[in-house]
Amino acid sequence: MFRPAAQPSAQVIANAEQVVLSGKPSGLLADAKALTRAAWRLSPGRFTLQGIFLVFGGFIGGVSLLLLIPIINSVAKPDGKLEVPGVGSVSIGGIPLWALLTAFVLLTLIQGLIQRASAINSARFQPMLVDTLRHQAFVAVLDARWTFVLGRRKTDIIAIVTAGASRCGAALQQLLTGAVGIITALVTAAVAFWVAPGVTAIALVGVLILAGIQVATIRPSYRLGVEFSGQSRNLQAVMQDSLDSLRLVRAHHASAVWVEQLADAFTVTREVQVEQARRTSTISVFSSVALAAAAAALVQVSVWMHVPATSIVVILLLVARLARQVQGLVGTGAQLANSLPAVQELAELTTDARAAVEVPPNSGTRTGELSAAVDLPLIAFRDVTYTYPNSDNGVRGICFTVPRGDITVLVGPSGAGKSTTADLALGLLEPESGAIEIDGTALTAGDLPWWRSHVAYVPQETVLVPGSLRENLVWSVPGGATDAQCWEALDRAAADFARDLPDGLDTVLGDRGIRLSGGERQRVAIARALLRTPALLVLDEATSSLDDDAESAVIGLMTSLAPHVTVLMIAHRQSTIDAASYVVHFDDGRVLGTTTHAAPGPLRSAHDHADAAAAD
Ligand SMILES: Nc1ncnc2c1ncn2[C@@H]1O[C@H](COP(=O)(O)OP(=O)(O)OP(=O)(O)O)[C@@H](O)[C@H]1O
Ligand SMILES: [Mg+2]
Incomplete structure (x- = not known):
């Protein structure tokens, strides 16, 4: 009589060598x-x-x-x-x-x-x-x-x-x-x-x-x-x-x-x-x-x-x-x-x-550590243009550099192209024309796994998965993290509230657990990013929901990360902008110019705009 074999395991399914359903019938x-x-x-x-x-x-x-x-x-x-x-x-x-x-x-x-x-x-x-x-x-x-x-x-x-x-x-x-x-x-x-x-x-x-x-x-x-x-x-x-x-x-x-x-x-x-x-x-x-x-x-x-x-x-x-x-x-x-x-x-x-695969199979991938040459910018945008599909919006001909081991802030009015630029730096979007250089070499699709292993990102809208605080912290950390490392990251991200959670790292967050405030969520997201020990930390308005004390703590953290970590921030608040060494001014999808903290210079008017936004 027919004797069925063992249940097909998930592994068998994952290993199905070829895509079984293909084409466009x-x-x-x-x-x-x-x-x-x-x-x-x-x-x-x-x-x-x-x-x-x-x-x-x-x-x-x-x-x-x-x-x-x-x-x-x-x-x-x-x-x-x-x-x-x-x-x-x-x-x-x-x-x-x-x-x-x-x-x-x-x-x-x-x-x-x-x-x-x-x-x-x-x-x-x-x-x-x-x-x-x-x-x-x-x-x-x-x-x-x-x-x-x-x-x-x-x-x-x-x-x-x-x-x-x-x-x-x-x-x-x-x-x-x-x-x-x-x-x-x-x-x-x-x-x-x-x-x-x-x-x-x-x-x-x-x-x-x-x-x-x-x-x-x-x-x-x-x-x-x-x-x-x-x-x-x-x-x-x-x-x-x-x-x-x-x-x-x-x-x-x-x-x-x-x-x-x-x-x-x-x-x-x-x-x-x-x-x-x-x-x-x-x-x-x-x-x-x-x-x-x-x-x-x-x-x-x-x-x-x-x-x-x-x-x-x-x-x-x-x-x-x-x-x-x-x-x-x-x-x-x-x-x-x-x-x-x-x-x-x-x-x-x-x-x-x-x-539409992002990293084509068998495409050459860079490996190893990033360069340590201080005079070589970590990222250079060379005349980069990107337009969203079915739209005229995006960024046009942007040129600027992100110096290594320092804090660079992108400022500008809403819709100016800051988040689009961050997505380009992360390789989420591909330039239509121009190039994004990492360590002086243009970033290609094949380099993305390597580049992303050096990057951590705190998005504009923090998403927490239903699960414990620990799960929320470690899911994106290759190799995981110990409890001691989680607490260290939470402390550095000024997430004091975590110490008062009923079950510590086991506290369930999200839909069926404790709901966190916007500012608390942001701090969990920052701690999660730190656990990746990145070379580049990208924060898209990650301090927007923080109170003054928590914001200064996070700014203190960013300053302390130098020179090991390069920080690329998007911010509206003047106090955050003031912490940056370099401020890149955006408007209407273009870069107006870069000012340094020491010499605010001729682009003061754009800076004023950021002041006004912060005052709102
Ligand atoms: N998914 C999308 N599809 C089409 N257009 C988009 C998309 N995302 C952004 N845009 C457009 O691209 C332009 C730049 O948007 P972007 O999100 O980079 O602005 P921003 O400077 O980050 O603004 P904010 O300060 O409000 O976050 C805007 O005109 C926006 O409408
Ligand atoms: Mg944005």
Whole structure:
């Protein structure tokens, strides 16, 4: 008997050598082909095994049906003569009825065992495929360029990778069920044809009409499937957006707006499902009536043709079986057509994300430490231009340097291009023209893993993951950090509040734990950055929510980091700007110039602007 192997481990899935679902299939057949190819690529062994089970299961089903003929004959004419319609009277010798019945039971048992093995194989194979598709799509998204994520709704990605991948699994199951259905129907039709070619030919006309109805319904089901995908993505987006803005929703007493949007999304999704059910059940009514009419016609024709009563029973049995199989196929076909659009979406996401991979495989990567030459700037922006996709905004022709081991501050009005510049320095955005030099050499995509291993970043909006304070501190530290190192980083980031948390580093933060204030979150983010022991620390308005004491503590920390750490800060507050050795002034996507702390110089007016912003 079939003995399943051990559960496929996550490692097996992670190691699936090639991307199983690739390309951009469009349309029903292309989607079905892409899914079948994916299943084959993932495990040719399991796929073949499933195919063998299917063919045998279908074949034995047909043969056990064939046994019914001698059984019925034997019951009706216990003289040892088998009346085969179209052939005449055949002697079945001394095969007793009990032997025929035993053979029938045995065949049914074999068929059951094959179905069991097939179900177990499929129960292993289907989740393995779903998990692999998910894994490969998600890894591709995580490794894609920042602009790839910027241009997409995150809820769309989540919907495609979660619910969409599950629908791909369901589609595989339906594809296999459909294949069994077709094989069994063919075997049954062959048996029926052998038993009574003339009558079966009439029945086959009915079956072909049914098949025609099915083909006609598949395309609308596919279109409904496409609509369903869009609607379920929309539903997910509305729910996510409303939960993200929940604080504001409450404060503005605006939940009714979201409830209405949610109700609309529910209604549309439901309508799509009802439409699908309506179509499938209409076809079911038509096919039942058509089959009943065909059966009635068969009986009438058989009587006219003086077909013996036993043969009429057998023919009716065969036709009823065939009808049930064809009806099952209609349902499976509609479900399959409905699930297949998910294959297209997932294949497209995976393929596009992989095409946008940030660090191309086998691209040369710099290694080793950064230069220690003090006169060589750590970063040099050489006439860098970057424009956001589908927009005219960004930065234009910016030129400035970030000296090593010192504090450089970027200042300027809102929308001037400061955060864009920080993203460029981190390699998150790629210059459209010009170059960003690190240690005097232009930064390339292949250098990014090396460069990022030297960098720590505190973004404008601090994100904490649900989990303990320790988890929030160490997840981005290669090799982790000890508790003593965590406390040291928290102390240096002026996060005194951490000492008062009920469970220390084990205190759960975020959604289901203690919520931190904006300033407290910023200090956790600074501590997290320090734990990486970076050569460059980038802080995007990381002191904006701090009170005066905490801000001076953080500024003291930044000053103390020199000369080992180069600090690149974005700030509006004058006190932070005053701590910097170099101040780069931005306006309208351009660099106006750089002033040094010692010599504020001719760019005083831009400085005044920063004063004004700080005063706000
Ligand atoms: N994802 C984006 N897509 C399109 N345009 C963007 C995007 N992010 C920023 N921009 C635009 O690029 C310009 C520079 O934005 P940036 O975020 O760098 O400004 P900033 O100086 O950091 O402003 P602030 O002080 O308000 O944070 C702005 O005009 C902004 O509207
Ligand atoms: Mg900004």
